[in-house]
Amino acid sequence: xxxxxxxxxxxxxxxxxxxxxxxxxxxxxxxxxxxxxxxxxxxxxxxxxxxxxxxxxxxxxxxxxxxxxxxxxxxxxxxxxxxxxxxxxxxxxxxxxxxxxxxxxxxxxxxxxxxxxxxxxxxxxxxxxxxxxxxxxxxxxxxxxxxxxxxxxxxxxxxxxxxxxxxxxxxxxxxxxxxxxxxxxxxxxxxxxxxxxxxxx
Amino acid sequence: xxxxxxxxxxxxxxxxxxxxxxxxxxxxxxxxxxxxxxxxxxxxxxxxxxxxxxxxxxxxxxxxxxxxxxxxxxxxxxxxxxxxxxxxxxxxxxxxxxxxxxxxxxxxxxxxxxxxxxxxxxxxxxxxxxxxxxxxxxxxxxxxxxxxxxxxxxxxxxxxxxxxxxxxxxxxxxxxxxxxxxxxxxxxxxxxxxxxxxxxxxxxx
Amino acid sequence: xxxxxxxxxxxxxxxxxxxxxxxxxxxxxxxxxxxxxxxxxxxxxxxxxxxxxxxxxxxxxxxxxxxxxxxxxxxxxxxxxxxxxxxxxxxxxxxxxxxxxxxxxxxxxxxxxxxxxxxxxxxxxxxxxxxxxxxxxxxxxxxxxxxxxxxxxxxxxxxxxxxxxxxxxxxxxxxxxxxxxxxxxxxxxxxxxxxxxxxxxxxxxx
Numbered sequence: 001x002x003x004x005x006x007x008x009x010x011x012x013x014x015x016x017x018x019x020x021x022x023x024x025x026x027x028x029x030x031x032x033x034x035x036x037x038x039x040x041x042x043x044x045x046x047x048x049x050x051x052x053x054x055x056x057x058x059x060x061x062x063x064x065x066x067x068x069x070x071x072x073x074x075x076x077x078x079x080x081x082x083x084x085x086x087x088x089x090x091x092x093x094x095x096x097x098x099x100x101x102x103x104x105x106x107x108x109x110x111x112x113x114x115x116x117x118x119x120x121x122x123x124x125x126x127x128x129x130x131x132x133x134x135x136x137x138x139x140x141x142x143x144x145x146x147x148x149x150x151x152x153x154x155x156x157x158x159x160x161x162x163x164x165x166x167x168x169x170x171x172x173x174x175x176x177x178x179x180x181x182x183x184x185x186x187x188x189x190x191x192x193x194x195x196x197x198x199x200x201x
Numbered sequence: 202x203x204x205x206x207x208x209x210x211x212x213x214x215x216x217x218x219x220x221x222x223x224x225x226x227x228x229x230x231x232x233x234x235x236x237x238x239x240x241x242x243x244x245x246x247x248x249x250x251x252x253x254x255x256x257x258x259x260x261x262x263x264x265x266x267x268x269x270x271x272x273x274x275x276x277x278x279x280x281x282x283x284x285x286x287x288x289x290x291x292x293x294x295x296x297x298x299x300x301x302x303x304x305x306x307x308x309x310x311x312x313x314x315x316x317x318x319x320x321x322x323x324x325x326x327x328x329x330x331x332x333x334x335x336x337x338x339x340x341x342x343x344x345x346x347x348x349x350x351x352x353x354x355x356x357x358x359x360x361x362x363x364x365x366x367x368x369x370x371x372x373x374x375x376x377x378x379x380x381x382x383x384x385x386x387x388x389x390x391x392x393x394x395x396x397x398x399x400x401x402x403x404x405x406x
Numbered sequence: 407x408x409x410x411x412x413x414x415x416x417x418x419x420x421x422x423x424x425x426x427x428x429x430x431x432x433x434x435x436x437x438x439x440x441x442x443x444x445x446x447x448x449x450x451x452x453x454x455x456x457x458x459x460x461x462x463x464x465x466x467x468x469x470x471x472x473x474x475x476x477x478x479x480x481x482x483x484x485x486x487x488x489x490x491x492x493x494x495x496x497x498x499x500x501x502x503x504x505x506x507x508x509x510x511x512x513x514x515x516x517x518x519x520x521x522x523x524x525x526x527x528x529x530x531x532x533x534x535x536x537x538x539x540x541x542x543x544x545x546x547x548x549x550x551x552x553x554x555x556x557x558x559x560x561x562x563x564x565x566x567x568x569x570x571x572x573x574x575x576x577x578x579x580x581x582x583x584x585x586x587x588x589x590x591x592x593x594x595x596x597x598x599x600x601x602x603x604x605x606x607x608x609x610x611x612x
Contacts (some may be wrong), residue, residue: 025436026429026431026432026532069529072492077492100540102432104535104539107534148603176426177596177598179596180592180593185589185593188590188591191585195584
């Protein structure tokens with residue numbers, strides 16, 4: 001039980017892959033102009049990370065060590081492409097909006113990183129949970145950035161208008177540069193919380 | 202060493218084959234659905250410029266069959282429909298090129314082909330946040346009700362998109378600042394489509 | 407009206423820089439921008455790999471994978487390999503990197519020392535896969551694709567070298583403790599991205 005708790009605590013907060021290892025930021029930034037897109041993207045990463053971790057863990061004893069990267073990449077791309085096909089079949093509008101970034105989950109280093117660091121060593125059940133946990137960590141960042149950018153940059157939330165077009169506070173945030181800055185400030189806030197927590201302990 | 206390598210390759214090939222089969226199977230199962238989705242999305246855009254707003258997905262095929270007529274002209278075609286107010290609207294497909302890739306869409310005019318009714322962009326690969334803004338309600342809304350020709354010269358298309366800046370006259374719509382190439386692409390696409398539409402205005406059915 | 411490869415190249419380096427407007431290749435961008443010499447090394451490696459894998463992937467896509475590309479061969483008629491595009495692309499990139507690593511190791515020790523350590527990292531650099539993917543979506547011809555691959559690589563190199571220079575200066579600045587490292591790098595990248603938007607009016611063709 002405590003091991004599971006530790007996996008989730010590490011994945012989401014203590015060793016959040018996006019902050020700590022700067023993994024998976026590429027796609028994290030591109031899709032965060034709208035909260036809705038960020039939710040779908042996060043779901044994709046959670047599902048793919050969990051399934052990949054599970055599969056790699058099941059196969060870990062027979063995967064040859066020197067070819068493991070290629071095998072991991074094949075497994076990841078299979079899951080990503082299948083997810084993309086499913087998205088196109090049932091959520092067509094969403095797949096149009098996310099465009100190529102769903103496919104680029106293949107190179108999201110979180111997934112490869114976790115299967116290298118965790119799934120090759122641990123059992124399938126725990127690996128599956130670890131995939132979900134790292135996916136959730138990614139989700140936390142994605143949703144925070146997307147919320148700030150959608151509200152301040154386009155004046156709406158989940159597609160509903162909150163602020164009239166003329167009064168949008170920071171239109172620049174919906175552009176590329178804004179994503180980096182929101183992300184930087186978010187990292188600052190989270191690190192500061194962590195630092196002050198450490199002092200008390 | 203060699204034996205180990207052979208086994209490693211065999212394992213890799215088996216895993217790759219299993220993955221490929223899984224993928225092929227999923228694709229085969231869902232292929233028809235995806236193609237239907239694409240066709241449906243295309244029809245929905247077409248109906249929007251023809252004045253059928255907020256159509257339910259289940260009604261799209263019915264409306265397309267009963268109320269919209271496809272008319273061939275030259276090597277191209279247009280769609281004709283009567284909207285809710287009883288006015289005839291013509292929708293012309295547009296094909297053009299932006300900075301990064303193809304741009305497609307529809308533009309609709311009234312029966313005289315002299316006033317724009319609506320516009321929609323159905324495909325574009327432009328820069329998100331800049332050129333990609335051509336696919337937005339605020340860009341479309343600028344075109345509604347615009348005159349296509351100047352009063353003194355009724356044969357040359359006058360309406361244009363300002364390249365990457367605000368409009369400077371009655372016959373120009375605001376471009377998107379920072380996206381000069383995209384605006385030029387859209388401008389050419391709209392003007393080519395409207396010119397061709399006028400050249401073939403005698404083709405009526 | 408096909409845009410000239412030169413325009414695509416300039417656009418890929420400056421106006422639509424793969425880091426600043428495409429958000430691609432961020433992981434290694436942040437991890438390897440601490441020192442200028444590593445940044446330059448990685449920049450060359452990325453440019454090299456991105457140019458050649460784009461060319462290879464273009465040929466494979468258009469002559470094998472594309473829907474209908476195999477229709478000339480009778481027994482393969484009707485086979486659709488399009489869904490495998492991504493897997494083939496990533497496999498091509500991974501194998502290309504592996505082969506280049508072997509070749510460099512054989513022919514030049516000093517080049518291997520300079521580039522070798524970066525090569526394995528490139529497989530998971532999403533800029534490389536992104537370039538191949540965008541080239542398919544945007545329907546580029548062969549020359550344009552190569553120009554795009556080369557330009558994106560150069561653009562990535564420009565971005566990481568600029569960043570490395572800035573981070574060297576920043577070492578002597580006072581930065582709030584929570585903002586050090588990734589935080590300030592992100593914010594600086596954001597400011598650089600805004601500066602790069604100035605290039606937007608520059609690319610013109612008449």
